[in-house]
Amino acid sequence: MTDPATVIGVDIGGTKTAIGAVRLPGGELLEKILLPTPTAAASGAAFLDDLVRQVGAFIEHRADNPRAIGISICELVDLQGRVRSGHRVRWEGLDPLTRFAEILPTVLESDVRAAALAEARLGAGKRYQQFFYLNLGTGISSALVLDREPHAGHRGNALAIASSPISLRAPSGEIVTQVLEDVAGGEGLAKLAAKAGLSARSAKELIALAQTSAGPARELILDAARAIGVALGQAVNILDPEAVIVGGGLARSEGLFWEAILRETRAHIWSPETRPLPILKGAMTGDAALIGAGLRAYAMSSPKLR
Known part of the structure; x- marks a missing residue:
């Protein structure tokens, strides 16, 4: 058996960004807030700064001690978790992993792979x-x-x-x-x-x-x-x-x-x-990437699942 834990999922989509608390291994979404995803130059360093603040504040008010952060983003992400495109969100060349790791251990994944993971583990792909x-x-x-x-x-x-x-x-x-x-x-x-x-x-x-x-x-x-x-x-x-x-x-x-x-x-x-x-x-409706990002964070923070 794996120990239940709360992790934070962040899903950065083309039009909106979701921050949520996910209870795993069951996949229950405990809380979620939505923010607009900025466009063009506003989606770069200023957006990263603001999102770090938003996630930090979201975690601070929770009493269940979230274990880690998983981020999914609508861009190419390489095998080391670096953003490799800037089609919608201009984080290429920035270091979001280091910034969010100042709050909690963090993993970053492409949104489609995060969503596919959620469907594979908890949804229609089981x-x-x-x-x-x-x-x-x-x-x-x-x-x-x-x-x-x-x-x-x-x-x-x-x-x-x-x-x-x-x-x-x-x-x-x-x-x-x-x-x-x-x-x-x-x-x-x-x-x-x-x-x-x-x-x-x-x-x-x-x-x-x-x-x-x-x-x-x-x-x-x-x-x-x-x-x-x-x-x-x-x-x-x-x-x-x-x-x-x-x-x-x-x-x-x-x-x-x-x-x-x-x-x-x-x-x-x-x-x-x-x-x-x-x-x-x-089967995961609109939260597949958010929950999938949480699954990545849960695996990273749970040695048995690595």
Whole structure:
């Protein structure tokens, strides 16, 4: 048996940052506060300074003596826990581990691997030895889980399924370039809705609008589902996982969008034997990365789990 303990999870997402107290090994979220994630230059050193203060204050008022801090961030994180990109949060070149370690022992992980870990240990992936995890939120990222552990790759960069352009030559001879996040991520869909003059101000509003009306909203959502299905189908063709688990805020949508993702994914899986594999929604709702960061902190602070 492992000893119950409270740890602090910090999930830095593209639009909001969550700080929570997590009781492990059960995964109970005891308390959570939300803060906006700053953008552009404001997401750099000033944000790090402020978040260190916020986390310190959060810990100070708790009476259960949190054991460690786990941080998940929506950026590339290498095998030493260093932030290696600055797409949304500009911590590349900074030293958040040292700053937070002044409060408690700290571990830092990419948000998608933290979320995949939570699903593997406590959520929809518990029954599987291996699965492919896709996170649909403000952006899109992925992780392969092997033996209930997210695979980071040689450098820690095995997550960027949706960030690189795919270029094809159309019958007209024109080169058409598409980036999956731009057509199917939350931020990308909101921009496409605005460009189309639709009333929807977010991806979730666009999905709801597409559910009840034909026209541009439905076309955008079906195009997004098709792009997701192509990417997921190719991932399955390459990796042959036991299952696919889809998490993130957009994955919680019911109806048209989810049904189209299922249909398009299966349509792009080549092997008839593989095609019926389970494609499931994540079970950890919006707290997967927060709890996964807590799991990393718990393992670091518990010698039996290292």
